[in-house]
Amino acid sequence: MTDRTAVRTRLARALPVPITGYRPTDPLPAFATGWVTVIALGTLALLLLRAGRYDWYGDELYFLAAGHRPAVSYVDQGPALPLLAYAMDAVAPGSRTVFRLPAILCAVGSVVLTAVCAREFGGDRRAQVFAAAGAAGAPFLIFQSASLSTFAVDSLLVALLLWLLVRWVRTGADGLLVGVALTGALAFQVKPLVPVLLAAVAAGVLVFGPRALFGRPVLWVAAGVAALTTVPALAWQAAHGWPQLGMGAVIRGEQLAVAGGIVQLPVHVISLTGPLGTALGLAGLWALVRTPELRDYRFLTAAAALLAAFVGLAGGRPYYLAGLFPVLFGVGAVAVVHSRALFRLGAAALGAISLALTLVLLFALPVPAVREPARTQREMSDRLRFTGTTGWAEFTAAVEKGYERLPAGTPVVTENYWQAAGLEALTELSSVYSPNRGYAAFGAPSESARTVLYVLAGAPEPGWRALFPDATAVAAADRPLGFPGLSAGVTVWRCERPADGWAAAWNTLSTNHFDAGW
Known part of the structure; x- marks a missing residue:
């Protein structure tokens, strides 16, 4: 040797x-x-x-x-x-x-x-x-x-x-x-x-x-x-x-x-x-x-x-x-x-x-002040590097506000897995779902759930609108310099169960693409 x-x-x-x-x-x-x-x-x-x-x-x-x-x-x-x-x-x-x-x-x-x-x-x-x-x-x-x-x-x-x-x-x-x-x-x-x-x-x-x-x-x-x-x-x-x-x-x-x-x-x-x-x-x-x-x-x-x-x-x-x-x-x-x-x-x-x-x-680091909004994936990556993730308090407050008039146990569905994980860890909400990445495999809401609170990052896509034609916006978190998908560009919607049920909707909604609404 x-x-x-x-x-x-x-x-x-x-x-x-x-x-x-x-x-x-x-x-x-x-x-x-x-x-x-x-x-x-x-x-x-x-x-x-x-x-x-x-x-x-x-x-x-x-x-x-x-x-x-x-x-x-x-x-x-x-x-x-x-x-x-x-x-x-x-x-x-x-x-x-x-x-x-x-x-x-x-x-x-x-x-x-x-x-x-x-x-x-x-x-x-x-x-x-x-x-x-x-x-x-x-x-x-x-x-x-x-x-x-x-x-x-x-x-x-x-x-x-x-x-x-x-x-x-x-x-x-x-x-x-x-x-x-x-x-x-x-x-x-x-x-x-x-x-x-x-x-x-x-x-x-x-x-x-x-x-x-x-x-x-x-x-x-x-x-x-x-x-x-x-x-x-x-x-x-x-x-x-x-x-x-x-x-x-x-x-x-x-x-x-x-x-x-x-x-x-x-x-x-x-x-x-x-x-x-x-x-x-x-x-x-x-x-x-x-x-x-x-x-x-x-x-x-x-x-x-x-x-x-x-x-x-x-x-x-x-x-x-x-x-x-x-x-x-x-x-x-x-x-x-x-x-x-x-x-x-x-x-x-x-x-x-x-x-x-x-x-x-x-x-x-982290830099406390944010002077420019993050509009692209690269800008968000730079922001994560220098400021970390911010806006959790504003995000959870917006979702909880939208939840105020709903019965306890109403499911919450989020657009991306960060949102779902944050709600599960930082709030008392018990039924949180997301069709994004690993969360999609955790399951969809029960077919008995006729109403959900749906959290979107950015404007609704036509396909989403087709699934939830009667969706009503009930809260928002949209600060100009907020964190994309948490304290900027977030809308909370009240939605009724899709016509074909949650299992079929989950197949349509599930994606590995991470969308923060930019």
């Missing part, structure tokens, strides 16, 4: 600037416990301080609603996040800080894991600390910890899976392959995208090696057991018409509207990694390609390229690549720290800039 001492000496020659001052006789590095711990604890403290500043994100409340309806799979995710959301709300009901604690711990875990990756590639204490600082200064850390989300957990699990593979290359300990299979199985239960990563890794191993990986019986046994854990979710998906495959087209459309497609992907990745992270990632890729002693790790380069191609061509979210950051930052930190002084000085300057930017963002 790979000798870390030889790897570190050769990393120097991989960079355009030669590494100097390292003696090949130096012992293998110990873990830089002290400074990495300081960085990790400092990161934890800062993230906890700002955890409650953002109001609830719609997806968070949807995870909570799904957690109250346990299932082996859902339209747009696995069962792990709903269960986690349910558990955190049970610990401290209504606390956003506690609710987001798993996301915060995952972000801190990514910082520590990045330092561990640097050590695995032979990095000394300086490289480990530098790698941890790169992870702590990456803007992705802010997004990862701002809300309880699939990518907050998934990115750490992917990074852990890759680190286990890297460690297996060095040690050959087959128990690590069991860890790879179990980590992949857990990641699948968060969001079923891990097969794409595993396919990219397998392709990289086939091309660059180490092909001995495929000859390990324990890998296939562990992978087989892990595959069995996916059977219930796959059966659910098959029974419901594979809705997660349909979500791919929806996400692609949203991503094109927000981010502009594959041409803009590098820009968005740089916005996630920051100045130092970008430098470390590029240095890591360069070192993996150019260092002979790292040839057994070149599958990482192929995996990164294939995963980036998938994200770009399939229209995936740029943060799907975040699981690669710890490994690439780790090997890049080793290469940079052992370079010439001028090169190290430049990297240190980038590190200072990255940490400063991250601190500014941590304390400045």
Whole structure:
């Protein structure tokens, strides 16, 4: 297996600037416990301080609603996040800080894991600390910890899976392959995208090696057991018409509207990694390609390229690549720290800039004032990034006002799943439905329900008018600078049951497209 001492000496020659001052006789590095711990604890403290500043994100409340309806799979995710959301709300009901604690711990875990990756590639204490600082200064850390989300957990699990593979290359300990299979199985239960990563890794191993990986019986046994854990979710998906495959087209459309497609992907990745992270990632890729002693790790380069191609061509979210950051930052930190002084000085300057930017963002966001309405999906995405979700109080007040003259137990139907999740979590309304995304699978109103309160974002579509010809507007939330679909463009209608019943209407109304009324 790979000798870390030889790897570190050769990393120097991989960079355009030669590494100097390292003696090949130096012992293998110990873990830089002290400074990495300081960085990790400092990161934890800062993230906890700002955890409650953002109001609830719609997806968070949807995870909570799904957690109250346990299932082996859902339209747009696995069962792990709903269960986690349910558990955190049970610990401290209504606390956003506690609710987001798993996301915060995952972000801190990514910082520590990045330092561990640097050590695995032979990095000394300086490289480990530098790698941890790169992870702590990456803007992705802010997004990862701002809300309880699939990518907050998934990115750490992917990074852990890759680190286990890297460690297996060095040690050959087959128990690590069991860890790879179990980590992949857990990641699948968060969001079923891990097969794409595993396919990219397998392709990289086939091309660059180490092909001995495929000859390990324990890998296939562990992978087989892990595959069995996916059977219930796959059966659910098959029974419901594979809705997660349909979500791919929806996400692609949203991503094109927000981010502009594959041409803009590098820009968005740089916005996630920051100045130092970008430098470390590029240095890591360069070192993996150019260092002979790292040839057994070149599958990482192929995996990164294939995963980036998938994200770009399939229209995936740029943060799907975040699981690669710890490994690439780790090997890049080793290469940079052992370079010439001028090169190290430049990297240190980038590190200072990255940490400063991250601190500014941590304390400045969310921005309290909104000066322009959000009229498009891109504008709404920018608003979410800088202000978070706002307008819940106005939205719930409008719906409750419309409900005042209706009998208790009257169903409420909403246009999108954020609205439904917000009403379920933030009001006393007991019968809330939505034909949007995962909520559509939760069911339609009972056929005995002759009257409903229907919440629309924007003007009614002709098809909706045909289903509810006698709909009467009873309340509204429409502040000019309000949040689309919550405190802007919302009308609450009193509607009678469709002529063909709710089951038929649900088939017509159900959609994966998220409409906030812009």
